[in-house]
Amino acid sequence: MHERLYEKLLICKKRDFSIEFNKGERSNILKPQVVLSLEQALTLTYATLRFVHLGWRVIRVEPTPMAGRKSKGDPNRYIGRKVAGGDRHSYFVAPNLGKEAIALDLKQAEGQALLKRLIKELKVDVFCTNTLPARHKQLGVEYETLRQEKKDLVWCCISAMGLAHPDVPGYDPVIQALCGYMDITGHNDGPPLQCGPPLADLKAGDEAFIQIILALMERNETGKGKQIDISMAQVAVSWLHTFLPMLDMDSPPSELKRSGNEHRQFIPVNAYQTKDGFIYMAIGSDAQWTRFVKQPLFASLDEERFTTNEGRRKDKTELHKSIEAITQQHPSSKIANVLAEAGIPHSPITPIEDVPDLPFVSSKALRTTTPDGRTVRLPPPAVETEYLEQIKETLPFAPAYGEHTDAILSEVGLSSSEIVSLRERGIVA
Numbered sequence: 001m002h003e004r005l006y007e008k009l010l011i012c013k014k015r016d017f018s019i020e021f022n023k024g025e026r027s028n029i030l031k032p033q034v035v036l037s038l039e040q041a042l043t044l045t046y047a048t049l050r051f052v053h054l055g056w057r058v059i060r061v062e063p064t065p066m067a068g069r070k071s072k073g074d075p076n077r078y079i080g081r082k083v084a085g086g087d088r089h090s091y092f093v094a095p096n097l098g099k100e101a102i103a104l105d106l107k108q109a110e111g112q113a114l115l116k117r118l119i120k121e122l123k124v125d126v127f128c129t130n131t132l133p134a135r136h137k138q139l140g141v142e143y144e145t146l147r148q149e150k151k152d153l154v155w156c157c158i159s160a161m162g163l164a165h166p167d168v169p170g171y172d173p174v175i176q177a178l179c180g181y182m183d184i185t186g187h188n189d190g191p192p193l194q195c196g197p198p199l200a201d202l203k204a205g206d207e208a209f210i211q212i213i214l215a216l217m218e219r220n221e222t223g224k225g226k227q228i229d230i231s232m233a234q235v236a237v238s239w240l241h242t243f244l245p246m247l248d249m250d251s252p253p254s255e256l257k258r259s260g261n262e263h264r265q266f267i268p269v270n271a272y273q274t275k276d277g278f279i280y281m282a283i284g285s286d287a288q289w290t291r292f293v294k295q296p297l298f299a300s301l302d303e304e305r306f307t308t309n310e311g312r313r314k315d316k317t318e319l320h321k322s323i324e325a326i327t328q329q330h331p332s333s334k335i336a337n338v339l340a341e342a343g344i345p346h347s348p349i350t351p352i353e354d355v356p357d358l359p360f361v362s363s364k365a366l367r368t369t370t371p372d373g374r375t376v377r378l379p380p381p382a383v384e385t386e387y388l389e390q391i392k393e394t395l396p397f398a399p400a401y402g403e404h405t406d407a408i409l410s411e412v413g414l415s416s417s418e419i420v421s422l423r424e425r426g427i428v429a
Contacts, residue, residue, distance in 0.1 A: 033125040040074040044130035045095040047205035052098035055387030064105040064429040073401045084371045087401045101399035103429035110427045112140035119149045121412035130158040133166035143227040153225040154215045162231030172198035179236040187260040200236045267312040272327040281346040291342040402429045
């Protein structure tokens with residue numbers, strides 16, 4: 001079934017929107033930039049991974065070891081299965097491929113001075129952080145502080161509710177709860193649920209990525225840097241276009257709440273049990289419904305009351321039951337063939353372990369190699385890039401804690417003895 005679905009997707013032709021630049025006119029934004037990122041968890045590490053996909057240099061900054069704490073650096077290093085050493089577990093690896101890692105104690109003046117030196121000497125284009133904004137001043141990472149080292153610095157912060165709410169911490173499921181996602185996810189007779197992928201994290205990361213790109217484009221015109229303030233809560237709510245406005249257009253809240261696998265407006269869109277599993281189908285127009293009921297298998301549903309979407313919505317409970325009464329008598333493959341014949345969008349429910357083998361995934365997937373030689377398949381990039389083609393879609397493995405500290409400090413002019421002294425005094429690790 002997946003092969004047939006893939007073949008149908010290939011039929012869709014894409015127009016080629018290509019932009020040509022004369023070499024003398026090529027914008028600096030197209031050249032690799034240097035990103036310094038005080039990052040942890042997922043939302044910002046995902047954002048800066050997208051810069052890795054462009055071939056940009058990304059240096060992640062982590063704190064030096066804290067007294068009384070066994071783990072070092074980003075807590076996500078220790079989540080999931082142990083993969084390499086003691087500090088690169090499975091949950092940490094994918095968002096941190098192709099990066100460099102340095103450990104600095106930004107609570108100390110010397111650590112802050114080193115950060116400023118890195119910005120100046122490495123000609124850092126972008127500084128990012130997802131540290132709680134209330135701690136920015138203590139760590140010396142405020143925009144006004146760092147831009148003194150480089151006037152055209154693009155500075156970006158991701159936080160739970162933005163710089164206006166500096167003391168509010170937040171993780172993805174908390175943001176989903178706050179912003180109504182859990183109220184609209186799940187079955188109508190069940191408890192509120194979080195979405196499977198961490199949508200708030202990833203949406204904020206994508207927004208940081210595009211806003212930084214836009215700021216760099218603007219810098220090319222003005223020569224000025226910019227402060228970018230990303231609120232996870234705001235970007236999460238920004239996706240609720242088919243929910244919030246409807247409240248002011250006579251839709252009662254009950255119409256927008258949890259609806260399981262059903263679409264709230266288009267009927268029938270749902271998952272239906274078959275003889276050997278489930279199949280999801282989506283009828284998004286009356287024309288599709290007409291083609292659907294012309295198929296002999298579903299001809300019994302060809303009733304006048306179902307000819308319009310509003311009619312189908314009025315009797316949707318009965319209609320869903322009637323469809324499933326048919327689908328559960330046949331294997332998924334037969335249902336898929338009938339839906340394909342009618343031109344109805346459909347798919348089996350793909351087990352997560354089978355997703356890497358989907359043709360359109362496996363043909364575009366990225367890869368990395370663990371220190372012990374194992375190949376790890378990665379999600380494909382959102383958009384293919386020339387850089388990924390050049391490196392044959394294989395990214396360097398995620399860095400160990402502080403792996404590049406010495407090399408980076410040497411690059412900005414520190415001697416071996418100076419680096420040893422800094423390490424002995426806990427300024428670097």
